[in-house]
Amino acid sequence: MNLTFALIAFLILASAVLAATRRDLIHSALLLVGNWLGVAFFYLWAGAEFVAFAQALVYVGAISMVVLFAVLLTRRMRTELPLLVATRDRVVSAVLGGAAVFGVLAVAVLRTPLDTNPAKPAGSVSMLSLGQQLMGPQAAAVLIVGVLLTVSLLGAVVLASSDADGKEGAP
Amino acid sequence: MIATLPPAESWLERFPLLVRDWITGHLPESLGWLAVSLLAIVVILAAFGLLFAYLTLAERKILGRIQNRPGPNRTGWFGLLQPFADGIKAVTKEDVVPREADAVLHFLAPVLLVAMSLLGLAVIPFGRHLLAANLEAGVLYFFAAGAATELAVFMAGWASHNKYSLLAAMRALAQLISYELPLLLSVVPVVMLAGSLSTTHIVDAQGGWTFGWIPHWHVLTPWGFAGFVMFMIAALAESNRSPFDLPEAESELIAGHLTEYSGFKYALFFMAEYFGMCGLSAMAVTLFLGGWQAPCAFLEFIPSYVWFTAKLLTLLLGFIWIRATLPRLRMDQLTRLAWKFLVPLTLLNLANAAFWSLSAGWSGPMHWVRWAIALTVVVGPFLLLGRALTAGVAPRTYRYA
């Protein structure tokens, strides 16, 4: 099983590194999709079937489209993309930003009380219990996330429609 | 299995299992699981490969007959060897890759497309005992596997470096964003009522008959019928079939994302389109048409996989029939149909299904009230939203000079 894990880790890391270094935005976006797929494989490997499929469905199926759409709609094809010089400031700020995100995530993971007793492997979480958890104890979190997404969606609609009013005359 | 099991299953019903056991019986115990998996893969590939081959022929024949012409009839008896002639032609044709194309993506797109459209078939229960992978989240898996198909269409369009293909790629993206949502939302009521994402449970939940001849299929309930129709509309869009074949659009974009493909890669796209069509139809059968369940109690002697195949073929013929009849929608009309019509209706349908589930205990005259309410929730919004959608579009009367 460790070999599988190593392969998945390699897939995730390699696609991430490649995505970050590609000059072609579309390639980067597609590599990002590969990365997300790798994460989905990881979930599958870890036994979280539902989360894995949800990850694939949402990220590979939908988010990737949004990213690609955004890339295409900015209308800068790869030939016109200026070659950005990797200055020291850029490198430092990128590393700092990445480290900060990593730090937050690491602290969050480490501070969560997890049962890591290898003698007693956690039984696979059934979807029913997952749903009950989300609708019961965690309902507040779900609601807040939902409201946040709705607000951002509405904001996007408002932004887009104000543009459309002036520009689009045809049916 | 619920109480729908006949007391003793006929040997026809168990026939696939017997064959499987006979084959695996020749192998050592340790290789058994591998053999079973491989067997499932081989059977699905062979069965759907053949179905694909003859579906192309059937489509051309039926399209021909609908258009009052014979269709392919030169290769073999009634043109029955036509798919193989087409296959040989596709394989032996030169594979042209434009110099400017993104060679890697250009190659990957058809491969990814076929792979992804095949994956979904693993969770379809083709018969009482015919299921490749019984996953707890089977329905979710199916849609997760199918989600990447439009991504492949986008890759094909973008990698071709052709203006028409690029337009097709944009259309593919917009179409996917629009139709993934109604497709999933129309499935949610089924999952809600079955209380499970497992395809076997969903089929089992539709077992049994009232009076022995009215099956308990979801399609025979108001919410189920609405869900089925909306699922099929979204499925047409998902599988890029007419009237939603906008990425391909031969009269506008020549062949869209396929413009720069030839030979075997083109055949792969074709194959993927039919696999996708088969997969979505099979899912529709599973979710709404009772899967492999027989329509009447006395018809149970016919094996379950025959029933499944019959239902699947009926839906596929529906795809062909619709293709022969309807013109193509425009991109903005397509997205409008999705967002202003299908999404609200699927959401309402969700509420309708919830009501149906809660009112399951109503009996006597309340039974009729239940039906009346559920029908109103289906028909009312359909009429209202339909009127809003087709506002300003109506048959006209003309004056004469």
Add this chain to the structure above:
Amino acid sequence: MQDLSPGGAHVRAVHDEFHGDLLEVSMGPHHPSTHGVFRMVVTLDGERIVKLKPVFGYLHRNHEKLGEGTSYLGSMPYTDRLDYLCSMTNNWAYAVAVEKLAGLTVPERAEYVRVILAELTRLLNHTCLAGFLMQDCGCSGTPLMYAFREREKILDLFESLSGSRMMCNYQRFGGCRVDPPADWLARAQTLVDGYTAFLDEFEALLTGNEIVMARTQGVGCMSAALAVSAGVTGPALRATGVAHDLRKVDGYGVYPRFNFRVPLGAHGDVYDRYMIRVLEMRESVGILQQALAGLPGGPIMNPAAKLRGFRPKAGEAYGRIEGPKGEIGFYLISDGSPNPWRYRVRPPSFINLTILEDMCLGHTVADAVIILGSVDIVLGEVDR
């Protein structure tokens, strides 16, 4: 990349920083829905058209210059090849011009036969056009095949009368080449009797179809003023509500004897153009019934007409008729020699096509295809 040259005054500012790059797509000459070798250079903003430049001439074959070097009779088969769907009406328009030039009269029977053939041609052309239009809309061939099924029946009639399905070369100066025999007339009667049923079925397939209506209504609108100023004729003009039908205006031939109406549209969009054609077909069926019923006897050719050594006196003439696509006219100047000194065609589809950009601006690529389809062009006539 984008020029704001003449004709682009109504184009929205192309250099719009916010909108960034525009995509210039060359649709045609090898495009499945440009109806031949026609090219549209389309500038797209997303899928929306901000500029459209029609490019003609891929099928130019010197028709008018050839006409000046060929005898009057020799140009007749060439007119078949202008609008190759409507050779009968092309023949007639040319014959009208030459008859005017030479002062020939046409026997009554020939006039009736001409009306019958012209209305059959109208049926043929409009049926095909509707089929092509729906093909452009994305139907998988079904309306087109139905249209062609009926067209074949009309072409069979043409073939058994004139010897050729499309290149009929049937009209002559002062009459018609062949007198239609009784069994031919009976076959024509059968076809005409069955045509309304076909139209009903065709309309059931398309006219009320929500997708067809959504695709065609409000698309490619043409105002009556624009249509008149651009010289648009035929169903495209009548779809804008202008009552201009040469069969009524000129009353040429024996048309004044028939009772028929001219349908008029109100919006001038693709749907109106389609519907006007369908309604015109129904009127044509009525004309055909009347013409077949009232067909008189007598000679089919004016005996004074000469075939060899035909030399009209010096002068000029313009003959026009209401072809299925609009006013098809021939302008001839004779200097008394066997060839016309000047030979000029007024092709309806070319002139109707000149305002293509005005109809397409602001619509999408998909619309441009059906707008082009609804104009009803035949490239043989556009490029000549």
Add this chain to the structure above:
Amino acid sequence: MLGSGILQGLAVTAKNFLGSYHDPARYTTVEYPEVKQQLPEAFRNFPFLVTENATDPMGTLRCVACQICEKECPPQCIFIEKSKDKKPDANGKLQIYPVVFAIDTSVCMSCQICVEVCPFDAIKMDQVYEIATTDRFDALLLNREQLAKPNEYFHQIHPTEAAEVDARLAADRKAAEEKAKAAAAAKAALPAKPAPAPVAKPAVVPPPTAPQSPGPAA
């Protein structure tokens, strides 16, 4: 209601699907190489030269190389070279004959004008349509040997017109004989007008009551 038009359309296509199995008015396809459509008598495709006698085609061509068709042919696809000498035709009369008579079928548009202008009924429209060759140059340039086809063939493909032409030619011949006889006998009487007016010829179908009547102007 939304969808009613679509359902109506589906009904039409279903009707046509079923109709294509039993209704010949719908299913009009003729499966070409096996089944060939009955050609109408008027059908025309490429000209041929009429010979009176199948055993001696070059000796009995009706063509007298008058070159009218060459002049009138709109795409100018006919090439004729007159003979220097004269040979007796089918009637025994001495005539100029074409040494070269070639039609470039890659140029010919089958317009029938050569047939209409020919005063001797020497060139007629054929009905061949399977004319594909592997050589697009020489094989499409037909010389007089390839163009010559006997009068019986003309009778086969255009029976009505051929009968009418034969009747007219017989009448002409008779008139000519009478004229010659009269000329020999009296040399004074004015005989009937010899040649028919060309405009009269295209009347392919004679009135049903008189199937073998000569042209109206004869």
